[in-house]
Amino acid sequence: MFCEHRWDRSLAFGETVFPCPRPGPAPMLLWLLLILAPGRQPAGALPKALLLLKPPWSTAFEGETVTLFCKDHHSLAWEYVSWYHNETPLRKQSGRLQISKSGHYRCKTQRSSLSDPVHVQFLPDWLVLQASHPAFERDKVVLRCRGKEEEDIMERTYYKNEEKIGSSYNSNITVYPAFNDDSTYRCTASGMYILGMSWTETSRPLKIQVQELFPSPVLTASPSWPIEGSPVTLTCETWLPPLTSRTRLQFCFFKEHRALGAGWSNSPELQIPTMWSEGTASYWCQARTVIPRILKTSPRSQIRVHRVPVSDVNLETQPPVGQLIEGEDLVLICSVAAGTGTVTFSWHREGSERSLGRKTQNALSAELRIASVREQDAGRYYCAADNLDGPVLSKRIRITPRVPVSRPVLTIRGPRSQAVEGDVVELRCEAQRGSPPILYRFYHEDVPLGSSSAPSGGEASLNLSLTAEHSGNYSCEANNSLRVQRSKMVSLSITVPVSHPVLTLNPDVAQAMVGDVLELRCEAQRGSPPILYWFYHEDVILGNTSAPFGGGASFNLSLTTEHSGNYSCGADNGLGAQSSETVSLNITGLCKNKVTHITVGVIGCLLSMLGLAATAALVGRFRTQRKSGAIPRNIGSVPGPDPPAQALHSPPSLSRPALMELQPLYSNAHSPRTHQKGEVFHQEPAIVYSEVKRADPYDPARQDREEAAEGYENVPCTSLALDH
Numbered sequence: 001m002f003c004e005h006r007w008d009r010s011l012a013f014g015e016t017v018f019p020c021p022r023p024g025p026a027p028m029l030l031w032l033l034l035i036l037a038p039g040r041q042p043a044g045a046l047p048k049a050l051l052l053l054k055p056p057w058s059t060a061f062e063g064e065t066v067t068l069f070c071k072d073h074h075s076l077a078w079e080y081v082s083w084y085h086n087e088t089p090l091r092k093q094s095g096r097l098q099i100s101k102s103g104h105y106r107c108k109t110q111r112s113s114l115s116d117p118v119h120v121q122f123l124p125d126w127l128v129l130q131a132s133h134p135a136f137e138r139d140k141v142v143l144r145c146r147g148k149e150e151e152d153i154m155e156r157t158y159y160k161n162e163e164k165i166g167s168s169y170n171s172n173i174t175v176y177p178a179f180n181d182d183s184t185y186r187c188t189a190s191g192m193y194i195l196g197m198s199w200t201e202t203s204r205p206l207k208i209q210v211q212e213l214f215p216s217p218v219l220t221a222s223p224s225w226p227i228e229g230s231p232v233t234l235t236c237e238t239w240l241p242p243l244t245s246r247t248r249l250q251f252c253f254f255k256e257h258r259a260l261g262a263g264w265s266n267s268p269e270l271q272i273p274t275m276w277s278e279g280t281a282s283y284w285c286q287a288r289t290v291i292p293r294i295l296k297t298s299p300r301s302q303i304r305v306h307r308v309p310v311s312d313v314n315l316e317t318q319p320p321v322g323q324l325i326e327g328e329d330l331v332l333i334c335s336v337a338a339g340t341g342t343v344t345f346s347w348h349r350e351g352s353e354r355s356l357g358r359k360t361q362n363a364l365s366a367e368l369r370i371a372s373v374r375e376q377d378a379g380r381y382y383c384a385a386d387n388l389d390g391p392v393l394s395k396r397i398r399i400t401p402r403v404p405v406s407r408p409v410l411t412i413r414g415p416r417s418q419a420v421e422g423d424v425v426e427l428r429c430e431a432q433r434g435s436p437p438i439l440y441r442f443y444h445e446d447v448p449l450g451s452s453s454a455p456s457g458g459e460a461s462l463n464l465s466l467t468a469e470h471s472g473n474y475s476c477e478a479n480n481s482l483r484v485q486r487s488k489m490v491s492l493s494i495t496v497p498v499s500h501p502v503l504t505l506n507p508d509v510a511q512a513m514v515g516d517v518l519e520l521r522c523e524a525q526r527g528s529p530p531i532l533y534w535f536y537h538e539d540v541i542l543g544n545t546s547a548p549f550g551g552g553a554s555f556n557l558s559l560t561t562e563h564s565g566n567y568s569c570g571a572d573n574g575l576g577a578q579s580s581e582t583v584s585l586n587i588t589g590l591c592k593n594k595v596t597h598i599t600v601g602v603i604g605c606l607l608s609m610l611g612l613a614a615t616a617a618l619v620g621r622f623r624t625q626r627k628s629g630a631i632p633r634n635i636g637s638v639p640g641p642d643p644p645a646q647a648l649h650s651p652p653s654l655s656r657p658a659l660m661e662l663q664p665l666y667s668n669a670h671s672p673r674t675h676q677k678g679e680v681f682h683q684e685p686a687i688v689y690s691e692v693k694r695a696d697p698y699d700p701a702r703q704d705r706e707e708a709a710e711g712y713e714n715v716p717c718t719s720l721a722l723d724h
Helices: 592-627 701-710
Strands: 030-033 050-054 059-061 066-071 082-085 096-099 103-108 118-123 127-131 141-147 155-160 163-168 173-175 184-192 198-202 206-209 218-222 232-237 249-255 269-272 282-289 294-297 311-318 330-338 343-349 357-361 365-370 379-386 397-399 409-413 424-430 438-444 447-454 459-465 472-479 484-486 490-492 502-506 511-513 517-523 531-537 540-547 552-558 565-572 583-588 659-667 674-677 680-683 688-695
Touching: 050 103, 050 118, 059 127, 066 103, 096 103, 127 184, 127 206, 141 155, 141 184, 163 173, 218 282, 232 249, 232 282, 311 379, 311 397, 330 343, 330 379, 343 365, 357 365, 409 472, 409 490, 424 438, 424 472, 438 459, 447 459, 502 565, 502 583, 517 531, 517 565, 531 552, 540 552
Parallel strands: 030 206, 059 118, 511 583
Antiparallel strands: 050 066, 066 096, 082 103, 103 118, 127 141, 141 173, 155 163, 155 184, 184 198, 184 206, 218 232, 232 269, 249 282, 282 294, 311 330, 330 365, 343 357, 343 379, 379 397, 409 424, 424 459, 438 447, 438 472, 472 484, 472 490, 502 517, 517 552, 531 540, 531 565, 565 583, 659 688, 674 680
């Protein structure tokens, strides 16, 4: 069961427990008055003393004591302290006061004024809400919910304006009340009885008024009535409570709506070197803390001065003369050494009727900004100042903007359109704009080649004798100490003439056989591609081959006996032809296939001759026997009717001696076999085998075959062996 007031903790286990009685009158509202007044004091008054508590809680239980201390702006006071209880002076004058009665307490030391009252209460309650003392605006305040028997409390809950703001078992909470905070705080404590029933106690409400950290400042001037042209010191007066002496204040001074000096500073004073007459101009100041951020403003005040005429007008430039770079802003500063009131400043350039600008203000100097000065803005400048007594002119100064170099342009000039190894080319670098002197540097693939200076501006050049390694990208750089600019890349391709080529034969032999295939290899060690190679036999052109990417080229030749002699080659890439040395080659012998064919032909002829001789002998013998009647006319004929008359004069169809004829029997003329040996392939020649066959001596084609045999000649064969 839950109730708003605690149960009697003396009840024994098992006894009857009744609900807590209805609470009496509402608890008294507890006020913690940390400060009742804003604390403003007239200028020059002593700062207020600060009353401190130990322990630092403004609420305590009855029977406890609290010790009071009084602290002035410097330190704790240990004697000659005046104490007050409910505005009644106390006799005790020591540095501390021990109290046990509720009421408002104040103190004062010899170096401070009366402190603000602090309300301390001693309550008979079982649970009280305590707030730490002192607390300043936007500073933290510690709230502690304290019971007479702390060990019985299981949970503490804190409320602000009846809204829960936190809970804990034994921890305090921190709040940051604002100045003049009107919120009400309270806390509750809860626990459990032995029988498992819960109880809750509620503290009296607490309302906190926070002391302001420092009073609003007051602006003072010294002297209060300055003479025009004399210095004036402005002071922004305020003070911090003694306990917050480590807090830093910053100050800023204003004239009308314009900040004076460098803005915010840690000094409460600002010195105006020269005060001018400005009618009813008002001055004021602000003071602030950084942590926490608190800003307060002083009332406005007026300072009246007397006016003097302007004198010693001077014109200055920013940047200084001789350091202005084209494209930068030029600031013309016109100032006067003396003069009060409203001053009109104007700026002029010789040769121009109209002024460059005009300003009227209450100051000893004024500025005119000319944006992005160009080279054509060079000239003599001056300014004028007037405060109703007539304009006063400054001296004239010459302003010449320095021009950074523009991006240079690199050109390469040579004796011909295509650069050739050995040529001398000129690298020329020029920046169209830029104040002299200009230093030019030349680069090849970002590697420096050299430099050249142009003392009066313009261009510079560098001569370079070309080699093959000079091909690539070139650039130049211009530097006149204002800017460094690099040109675009320019590519240069150097053509190298071909060197004398070298002719080699493959196979590399002094003698070759007819029918071999010979490779002529021509190569120039140097020369830019493409290269055209020509091949010669006894100065007669055999053919040509191109090498688009450089290197060598080859030409294959099937050899005959006429190919013996001297060979050479030439190389040309458009820059002049070069010839190789002569290489001799002797073609001897016949190829193996031809020897075989001739041998077979000779054997065939011999066999044919033997066959013809045998046939002639047989024919002669046959005629002799026929004349003598030894052989019948129709020997070997088939029986039948007699042949026609014309058949008597034709050659017999049977039993005639036959002529010998070579007929193909078999051969290896099919695809020849190839044998690999090392890197060379050999092919066996084709051999034809024949046999003797009888032929009809009256065969009309016999004469043609004999003539064909007699017309046989040596035909060169082509070698089937190819080298790799």
